[in-house]
Amino acid sequence: MFFVALVAASWSEAVDKGEQAFQENCSLCHPLDRPRAKHLTRDEWQQTIEKMIGFGCPIGNSKTAQAAVLDYLVRTQGPAATRPQASVSPPGAGGQ
Numbered sequence: 607m608f609f610v611a612l613v614a615a616s617w618s619e620a621v622d623k624g625e626q627a628f629q630e631n632c633s634l635c636h637p638l639d640r641p642r643a644k645h646l647t648r649d650e651w652q653q654t655i656e657k658m659i660g661f662g663c664p665i666g667n668s669k670t671a672q673a674a675v676l677d678y679l680v681r682t683q684g685p686a687a688t689r690p691q692a693s694v695s696p697p698g699a700g701g702q
């Protein structure tokens with residue numbers, strides 16, 4: 607209930623917050639190219655963020671920012687955001 611209301615009320619704002627938190631927190635130790643090169647699932651992004659917090663990423667101080675960045679990354683760099691380049695075609699896809 608709370609979550610739905612929050613998303614409905616501030617969807618575009620949440621998008622901006624995710625991008626902003628990403629730029630502020632994820633460029634401190636390496637260029638943003640580092641995460642930008644990746645296309646991961648939500649679980650994998652979650653693990654990556656936790657790993658970065660382990661390295662000392664200040665986003666560990668804010669659950670809200672973590673959730674915003676996670677959403678941002680999954681939306682912009684989830685597994686569906688690009689096609690896998692080095693994988694085999696799924697069986698049945700090419701009719702061979």
Ligand code: HEC
Binds near residue numbers: 628634661
């Ligand atoms: C405190 C420093 C620090 C901050 C802040 C930081 N990182 Fe990192 N990050 C690292 C280090 C160190 C590595 C290289 C270690 C490795 O490759 O395992 C790395 C590597 C990465 C990689 C490549 C990992 C891989 O498996 O190839 C990704 C993706 C990444 N960071 C994403 C992020 C994101 C997203 C954020 C913001 C939430 C972030 N980083 C913030 C230190 C940081």
